[in-house]
Amino acid sequence: MKKIVSLFGEESDVFTSLNEKARAYAASLSLEYVWTPMIPFQESAAIEALKDADAGIIDIDPYGESIFKEIADRTKLLVRFGVGFDKVDLAAASRFGIAVCRTAGANTLGVAEMALTLILTTRRMIATNQKCVASGQWTKNVAHETIGSTLGIVGFGAIGQAVADLLKGFNCKILAYDPYLNEAAMRAKGVKPTTLEELFTTADAISLHLPYTTETHNLIGRKLLERMKPSSIIVNTSRGNIIDEEALYEVLASNKIAGAGLDVFGVEPLPLSSPLLSLENIVMTPHVSSQTHESLWRIYELAIDIASDFFAGREPKHLLNPEYRAR
Incomplete structure (x- = not known):
């Protein structure tokens, strides 16, 4: 019987x-x-x-490589619990004959719902109003x-x-920017394709849904943020380093934009010294977009299905490094 070891999750009833x-x-x-809980993570x-x-x-x-070389004699598959894989060295995994997959799609609804929640919460100034009452x-x-x-x-x-x-359902006009999709496909989804500059100039609320790569590092910088209307807000549920946090702090502190909703940060946990914590026009959560009972179970189920397919000799879903076979 093949053995799966899960390192995801903290020791809790949930x-x-x-x-x-x-x-x-x-x-x-x-x-x-x-299940072997691994919080905090320790390589050894x-x-x-x-x-x-x-x-x-x-x-x-x-x-x-420092991990792969120690486990490759037996471990032939790693499944990333979630979507982002920027911290996994895929080339090294391939060299050691280890397949790497991700559980893409399983958390889509949970993250989309969180983005909507942050949009509504930030637009309606819920955090500010709660502080007033308190x-x-x-x-x-x-x-x-x-x-x-x-x-x-x-x-x-x-x-x-999503x-x-x-x-x-909110009768919104929706603009979208994605250089990897053709405009016809985007229009078929009921959105208007546009440039990044036009989107930041026009939108009342902006929601980021990008992978973290060298191309997207600090993609949302001072020039784009300063294009935003004073009444507009920005939400990020993707990866923290996509936004230049220093520039974001400056536009929020000077009220050049109305607010921000962040579930992700450049450094996690967010250091207590972060100037973002001094702001009142920001809503922050600790990277919990996919932390719902429903999303988590869909991810567990998909991860196990991927392992089952892999060991049965079937092509696993969401394989990131087909080059592993060349070893």
Whole structure:
């Protein structure tokens, strides 16, 4: 029986329950499943856990040659719990004959819902108003409605499209920027394709849905942020380093834009010294867009299905490094 070791999740009632369910599901597919919580991540502990596994389910932590060379004798598959894979050295994994997959699509609805939540929360100044109530100030802050507004989506993949679908119920005009999609395909989804500059100039709310790459590092910098209207807001549920946080702080602190909603940051956990924490026109959450019971189970289920297909000799879904076969 092939053995899966999952390093994802913290020791809590929620994750204990999910992993019991995952263990039962794996058993139904004739797979052994072991959960070894790995928070905080330690490379030596990860090696110890994975070297006795045929497959591993891993978090967002860095995985490179120093790990692969220790586990490759037995471990032939790693499944990234989530979508981003910028911290996994795919070339090194291929050199050691380790296939790497991701659970793309399983968290789409959860992340899209979180993006919508941050848009609504930021547009209606919920955080500011909560602080007013807590401090005894019954201030009537005047906010903006999302209904009938113009939404800009940067990155129109599965999550960006799901956000657009959710916002259609708000009768929004939706602009989208994605250099990898043709305009006809975007129009077929009911959005108007546009340039990045025009999107930042026009939109009342901007939602980012990009992978983190060398090309997208600090893509959203001072020049784009200063194009935004004073009444507009920006939301990021993708990767922190896509936004230049120093420039974002400056436009928020000077009220050049109305607000921001962030679930991701350049450094996580966000340092207590971050100037972002001093702002009142920002909503922040600790990278929890996919942390719903429903999304988490879809991810566990897909990760186990990927392992089942792989060990049955079938092509696994969402394979990131087909070059692993050349070893």
